[in-house]
Amino acid sequence: MNAIDMAIRAAAANITLSGVTKAYDAETVVIPPMDVELRAGEFTVVLGPSGCGKSTLLQMIAGLERVSGGTIVIGGRQVQDLEPKHRGCAMVFQNYALYPHMSVFDNIAYSLKVSGMAKPERIERVGAVAKMLGLSDFLGRKPGQLSGGQRQRVAIGRAIVREPGVLLFDEPLSNLDAQLRHDMRVELAELHRRIGATTVFVTHDQVEAMTLADRILILNKGRIEQFDTPKAIYHQPASVFVAKFIGAPPMNILPVTGDGAVLRLADGQVVAQARLTGAYQLGIRPEDILIGGTANGQVVTSALRFREDLGSHAILAAELGSSVVRIATPFGVEIPDHSQLSLNFPASRLHLFDAESGKAIPSAFGAN
Ligand SMILES: Nc1ncnc2c1ncn2[C@@H]1O[C@H](COP(=O)(O)OP(=O)(O)O)[C@@H](O)[C@H]1O
Ligand SMILES: [Mg+2]
Known part of the structure; x- marks a missing residue:
């Protein structure tokens, strides 16, 4: 373990949602009031069909969407009214959203620079993250000169470099081909074992859910159908919806x-x-x-x-x-x-x- 692993492990935080709801208007209730607790260090996969509210849920935790009601507590602090940058979460999106004109180094270092960290410390941190993700040889390249998998790793590097206690992923593997999805899945599982951040990973892919999750939260029209281990979800589905969503x-x-x-x-x-x-x-x-x-x-x-x-x-x-x-x-x-x-x-x-x-x-x- 290096310093970054240890810092993230130490920051891993509980996430408690109490009565969290999202409605755009009286008719458009995307998430009815939800109560759920995600344990510190746990890898939760939020699984459900397109449009069921997965991204909305994740963005409310991150602070990119406001809650319509309820409270979100991360690591003992109520955060639902805080700016995203004050919540201790880092997010990785499906489309990476890397800065195309910046080098890999600058992409990863960007948030450190904005937060005013001194250059020698930035170099050290980015170096450690790049090593962890196998990017050490690519720090001088631009995103356009990388493969899809490498770009995905840069996006992850950018998220973990600030040593967040909570890592949020929104369908991060959807744009990759089948072989790369598999490889990245294995890498993500390894990364989680290593850094132990509380992780919430949104997907509509049941294989990702079954292979990555400590617990799977199955969402149907914004409601929790079942929240349990992959084994329990598979062998004791709580509803026909769950039974039909899992298994091929x-x-x-x-x-x-x-x-x-x-x-x-x-x-x-x-x-x-x-x-x-x-x-x-x-x-x-x-x-x-x-x-x-x-x-x-x-x-x-x-x-x-x-x-x-x-x-x-x-x-x-x-x-x-x-x-x-x-x-x-x-x-x-x-x-x-x-x-x-x-x-x-x-x-x-x-x-x-x-x-x-x-x-x-x-x-x-x-x-x-
Ligand atoms: N600004 C908005 N106004 C009204 N409805 C919205 C808005 N944004 C998202 N929705 C609706 O919220 C629902 C959940 O969306 P989303 O969280 O993106 O689903 P998922 O990520 O599971 O595919 C969808 O039915 C979508 O149409
Ligand atoms: Mg989505």
Whole structure:
């Protein structure tokens, strides 16, 4: 660890939002009152579809958007009325927003210079940050002479050079190609392990969320659907919205009806034993459906529609009741060519949701 790592780790701050809301007018409530606490040093990913309010939330924390109500406390200080520069946050945007006419050194050093830091100290700080980010050999170049990944690193360098306790990222990897996104993801995870700043990272990409987050905050129309570890989000989704947002392909959701003893699909086939009556939504992940009539789950018959071979596994699509279910089969599993497919739904892998609200009904099958 160098001095910068230690300074940032020491500055890592709790963020507490209480009743924070954003409305442009009475009809345009982007964020209804929100209560949430982000722990010091934690990496939180805010995940949700486009337009759900992710950037708005981040900008209210940063101070680039005013709150319409509520309080934001960072490191024990109420900050919602403070200027961005007094909040101890640094932000990295999707489009980097580097100064094109300035060198890498000057881009990283800019905020230090504005704050009046003496030149020898600036050189030392920028040197340490550049070393941390693998930019030492590029300090004299202009942003236009760098690759996308290097530019992204300069943007991160510029953010961390002031030793912020809070790092805010708004879709910072969206402009990069697939390989670079992957590499930068790994770099960001490493950087966070090293400097330990409280980090809030906004994305609509579930893979980024699953791989980077200590906890994922899933946002739907400005409301928190679930805020939990990637594992819990994946295995115990709190709602149909979460279940369908995570996983590729996402969880299958099927309408079912209970008669007090069994749950039936729309076509009348029994899909589970359960003492439930009325309408529900049943969830099962593609990788949890087994092909063939063995094991201890309920077996249903479906019509195979198509298959996609992805090398490591195949995705099958089959018609079941009034729905299409997707099944992920591991490499090497024999799939019968004829169109009738027996599917086994293990009871321990089933998820049940309210038909109306979409909220999870835990323990419906004893297992989850
Ligand atoms: N100045 C504004 N006036 C009215 N609505 C706005 C304004 N800025 C953003 N919005 C709305 O707020 C919602 C959330 O936007 P945003 O936070 O950018 O979403 P995200 O980052 O999740 O894509 C969107 O529906 C957007 O249309
Ligand atoms: Mg946005």
